Amino acid sequence: MKGSLRLILCSLTFSLAAVANASDSIRAEVIASGLNKPWALQQLPEADAGWLVTEMGGRLLHLAADGSQTEIHLDLPSLLVSGQGGLFDISLAPDFAQSRTIYLSYACGGLSANTTCLARTRLSSTPPYSTSEITTVFTALPLRKGAAHYGGRLVWLPDDTLLLTLGDGFDYREQAQNLSNHIGKVVRLQSDGTAPADNPFPNKAGGVIYSYGHRNSQGLVYDAQRDALWQHEHGPRGGDEINRLEAGENYGWPITSYGIDYTYAKVTPYQQLPGVEAPLHQWTPSLAPSDMALYDGSLFSDWQGDLLVTHLAGKRLQVLSPADSGWQVKHNYYPDGEPGVRLRAVTVARDGSIWLVTDGPDARILRLTPAVQP
Amino acid sequence: MLRICIAFVLAVLAGAIVGSIIQTQFNLAALVELSVPIPFDVRISTIIHDLIHFSPIFGVILVCVLIVALPLAYLFSRVTPVAERWWFIGAGFMGVLVGLEVVNLLAPMPTLIAATRGWAGLLAMAATGALAGWIFDRLWHPTPQELAERVL
Numbered sequence: 001m002k003g004s005l006r007l008i009l010c011s012l013t014f015s016l017a018a019v020a021n022a023s024d025s026i027r028a029e030v031i032a033s034g035l036n037k038p039w040a041l042q043q044l045p046e047a048d049a050g051w052l053v054t055e056m057g058g059r060l061l062h063l064a065a066d067g068s069q070t071e072i073h074l075d076l077p078s079l080l081v082s083g084q085g086g087l088f089d090i091s092l093a094p095d096f097a098q099s100r101t102i103y104l105s106y107a108c109g110g111l112s113a114n115t116t117c118l119a120r121t122r123l124s125s126t127p128p129y130s131t132s133e134i135t136t137v138f139t140a141l142p143l144r145k146g147a148a149h150y151g152g153r154l155v156w157l158p159d160d161t162l163l164l165t166l167g168d169g170f171d172y173r174e175q176a177q178n179l180s181n182h183i184g185k186v187v188r189l190q191s192d193g194t195a196p197a198d199n200p201f202p203n204k205a206g207g208v209i210y211s212y213g214h215r216n217s218q219g220l221v222y223d224a225q226r227d228a229l230w231q232h233e234h235g236p237r238g239g240d241e242i243n244r245l246e247a248g249e250n251y252g253w254p255i256t257s258y259g260i261d262y263t264y265a266k267v268t269p270y271q272q273l274p275g276v277e278a279p280l281h282q283w284t285p286s287l288a289p290s291d292m293a294l295y296d297g298s299l300f301s302d303w304q305g306d307l308l309v310t311h312l313a314g315k316r317l318q319v320l321s322p323a324d325s326g327w328q329v330k331h332n333y334y335p336d337g338e339p340g341v342r343l344r345a346v347t348v349a350r351d352g353s354i355w356l357v358t359d360g361p362d363a364r365i366l367r368l369t370p371a372v373q374p
Numbered sequence: 375m376l377r378i379c380i381a382f383v384l385a386v387l388a389g390a391i392v393g394s395i396i397q398t399q400f401n402l403a404a405l406v407e408l409s410v411p412i413p414f415d416v417r418i419s420t421i422i423h424d425l426i427h428f429s430p431i432f433g434v435i436l437v438c439v440l441i442v443a444l445p446l447a448y449l450f451s452r453v454t455p456v457a458e459r460w461w462f463i464g465a466g467f468m469g470v471l472v473g474l475e476v477v478n479l480l481a482p483m484p485t486l487i488a489a490t491r492g493w494a495g496l497l498a499m500a501a502t503g504a505l506a507g508w509i510f511d512r513l514w515h516p517t518p519q520e521l522a523e524r525v526l
Contacts, residue, residue: 083482146484171484171491177408255410263487264427265397268405269412269420 025371026333031355032063035363039152040089040291041347041355045097049127053357053365054104056086062129063365072129076119077136078108083147085114091154091162093120093191100125101191105152105164108136113143115182116150116166118193137193138208140182144169149216151186153291155229157222161196162189163210165217165231173254173267176213179204184253186211186220186231186245200248213251213276219292219309220245230307232292235259236267238284242307242320242327243277252276258284280326287314290359291345295319297352299369306330308346312359315340317368335366381513386440389466389506390433391425396498397432398424400489432487435473436506443469443503444510459511466507470500 037056044050051063052072058081060074076087085107093101100122108117121134149167156162168176168184176184179201188210190196195207219232229245239259243251256270258279272278283289291310295303307320307327319331334340335356342359349355354368398421402412412420447465451458474496477486489495512520 148482148484173488174404174408255405255408260427261488262483263431265394265401265424265488266420267401267488268410269402269416270410273410 027369027371028335029367029369030364031367032067032069032365033362034069035061035357035365036361037086037359038344038357038363038365039087041345041357041365042090042092042102043347043349043355045092051355051365052090052102052123054087054090056088057081058087058106060087060090060104060131062127064127070128072123072131074104074121074131075134076104076106076108076117077134078117080107080109080111080114080147082107082111085147085150088116088150088152089154091156094156094160102131103137103154103162105150105154107147107150107152108139109143111147112145114145114147115143116140116152116164118154118162118164118189120191138164138187138189140166140185140187141205142181142183144172144183146171149234151214151217153218153220155220155222157188157229158224159196160191162191163187163220163229164189165214165220165233167216168214168253170216173215176215176253177250177255179209179212181205182208184212184214185209186214186217188247210247211245211249211251213253213255215253215257218290221292221294221307223294223305225296225305230292230294232289232309234288235282235284235286236261237264238282238286240283240286240289241279242281242309243279246277249277250275252278258282259286281320281328283314287316287318288312289314290343291357293346293348293354295348295354297348297350297354299352300354303331308348308354310343310346310356312342312344315342317343317346317354317356333368378514381510382440382444384513385466385506385510386433386436388509389436389440389502390429392505393432393436393499393502394424394429395421396502397428397487397489397495400495400498404488432502435477436470436503439469439473439503440466440506440510444507447507447511458515459508459517462507462511463504464507466503466505466510467500468503469507470503471496473503474499 040054042052048065050065053061058079060072062070088105091103103120118138119136121131124130148170151165151167153165166185187208201209217233231245232242236259239257256276290312293308295306309318317333320327321330344359345357347355356366358364443465447461451461485491
């Protein structure tokens with residue numbers, strides 16, 4: 001039966017014929033194509049085990065080392081696929097090698113009452129992979145109407161607690177300042193979805209809130225070397241931000257913003273206010289940051305410790321390096337040359353190559369290496 | 375025809391300006407509820423910013439709405455001429471209500487104009503359509519009494 005799940009997609013393009021981007025001295029290989037609205041990419045820890053890829057439509061794919069794609073059966077409880085909703089991020093449990101547990105964030109519910117959910121399931125040990133024992137461990141509350149701004153990014157901290165970003169639902173922006181709910185927050189959970197005792201607001205909203213005042217955050221990385229948590233979030237028209245997340249802090253939305261509304265009206269007259277953490281970098285006009293990774297590989301030696309940020313509207317990968325007062329853009333990489341391609345995800349592989357996922361239907365996975373190997 | 379055009383332009387201008395000021399108040403009220411201080415000078419500068427940047431957007435919506443709603447009001451007013459002014463007021467009001475609903479269906483975000491997320495804001499913005507309808511009919515087809523009024 002598991003064999004029947006193995007779909008070697010006809011549309012697969014496994015082209016190791018590299019497309020060199022001479023202007024950037026970066027070599028881009030198309031590893032896979034024909035993906036339908038992919039959202040996240042996760043490398044499996046075993047050598048040559050390949051990658052797991054999520055698609056917003058709810059499919060979980062195994063991308064093998066030879067480039068073949070196989071669908072892994074996944075039955076997410078109450079999955080909502082609509083607008084910006086669907087299957088989002090995937091993250092391996094810290095004890096994955098023993099437990100084979102993976103975590104998945106996704107939109108759940110119906111169009112008139114939905115939210116961001118977190119489920120965990122077990123991945124079988126050998127390909128063709130399958131999942132079992134799927135359970136929802138966290139549901140952001142309250143439910144809201146519409147299908148926008150879910151957040152959904154997952155990151156593990158060194159103490160084996162899990163951070164999950166939650167969006168403001170677009171129409172509920174003021175709730176990002178309300179500590180009695182999960183809208184516009186980053187929540188910190190234990191592996192079973194419950195609240196750690198040392199969260200900053202133990203008596204509010206189930207004790208899970210880590211930080212608040214967020215609009216729609218889809219980029220979050222833990223930087224072990226600096227013991228820092230870097231996060232980015234979409235602004236409205238302008239005002240995309242990079243923040244250094246600290247427990248209990250307010251990141252301002254919607255009372256401070258460098259952006260204005262899509263109608264050009266002011267969301268707030270203030271870019272900064274006392275008691276609100278100011279961004280360490282902001283993009284105006286918006287580039288729509290979709291994912292972020294910390295470069296810790298060896299292939300791009302000049303980028304050690306830099307942030308890699310993919311952009312949707314900006315259609316590029318940006319490399320940001322630390323500056324006196326935050327982060328500064330060091331390099332822009334446009335897939336296929338300018339004006340680039342909408343990018344959904346970025347991950348650094350164990351071999352130091354950078355893997356990019358393009359956005360939308362008929363999306364591709366690209367592997368970046370230096371054109372001249374160090 | 376010139377009278378109709380002038381009446382239409384002035385109706386749209388008035389609706390866009392009043393609508394812009396109204397939506398600013400709803401946005402700032404939401405911030406005040408979050409204990410954000412909005413002193414008078416900040417309120418005025420926000421109103422001016424929105425008049426410059428938001429009112430053209432709302433003006434475009436009003437043009438699209440009124441270009442349909444006002445001829446409909448005219449047709450209905452032929453049936454009951456005594457209620458002509460009310461037909462134009464009602465058409466402007468309903469036109470903006472329906473127009474914003476259509477915009478929200480077409481736009482990628484759930485609600486384009488933040489002030490219309492609640493009923494109070496939606497009705498207040500629709501009232502600017504009513505104002506535009508009233509101004510149009512008042513200028514295009516004034517009553518004999520209105521014509522007799524002194525301008526200054």
